[in-house]
């Protein structure tokens with residue numbers, strides 16, 4: 386797909402940019418998830434002003450020290466046009482401070498509509514252009530092709546849900562096809578084909594939760610990033626990185642939202658929580 390390690394437009398590839406950000410700041414993604422319960426815990430009103438304060442406080446506190454920030458789109462969409470305006474500010478604030486933005490939208494549709502989603506999030510001119518997005522492969526991995534193509538052209542990335550952290554995910558994701566391969570593994574294998582030969586890392590990531598059983602998916606040939614959710618509120622700890630992935634898997638990017646955000650609204654406390662998370666990950670990942 387991108388064997389020379391650069392996007393086809395000549396801009397650095399997402400895989401290269403993520404590798405650089407993680408080398409400089411450590412392998413951690415923090416989710417910007419403005420849950421109403423967190424707004425209340427921060428002493429903020431449950432209105433647009435409180436929501437905006439929450440999202441921007443978290444972003445400004447973390448964007449100059451964390452490799453990746455992951456705003457979850459649903460929380461912003463809930464406030465309509467005002468929420469989308471805040472999301473645009475979160476994206477630009479984070480990127481200006483040097484963080485990569487993974488916009489968590491979990492999109493997936495027929496190819497022609499997928500092209501519209503790609504234009505909305507992965508085009509240079511899009512108001513909501515992020516460095517990467519999350520996508521859902523339920524309509525078939527191939528239906529996501531417009532997103533892969535647009536991401537490659539613009540130096541952006543795509544993270545495909547493979548084995549999610551929630552307890553319900555296994556019914557679909559551990560189902561086996563006629564070759565006796567699980568759905569989750571087939572997603573990883575398709576992503577690996579797109580990443581083949583890319584250096585230092587491909588642009589097509591997968592999502593595998595820290596809450597799943599060991600050895601459910603083989604990642605040795607992926608050559609792409611692995612977003613790993615499920616920490617804190619969903620029960621996983623840094624030790625689960627070792628339990629689930631063993632050693633030697635490249636490109637792991639643990640992500641945590643509520644377990645970091647609950648330390649706000651104080652910016653220093655938010656930063657300290659992110660640093661503690663990095664330290665505990667560093668004690669596990671080589």
Ligand SMILES: O=C(O)c1cc(=O)[nH]c(=O)n1[C@@H]1O[C@H](COP(=O)(O)O)[C@@H](O)[C@H]1O
Nearest residue numbers: 416457489519549550614618619641642643
């Ligand atoms: O794609 C994701 O980000 C994601 C995939 C998955 O398997 N599990 C999962 O929890 N997530 C997201 O990661 C975040 C986890 O939030 P916390 O449980 O608060 O850390 C939420 O925004 C979820 O939507």
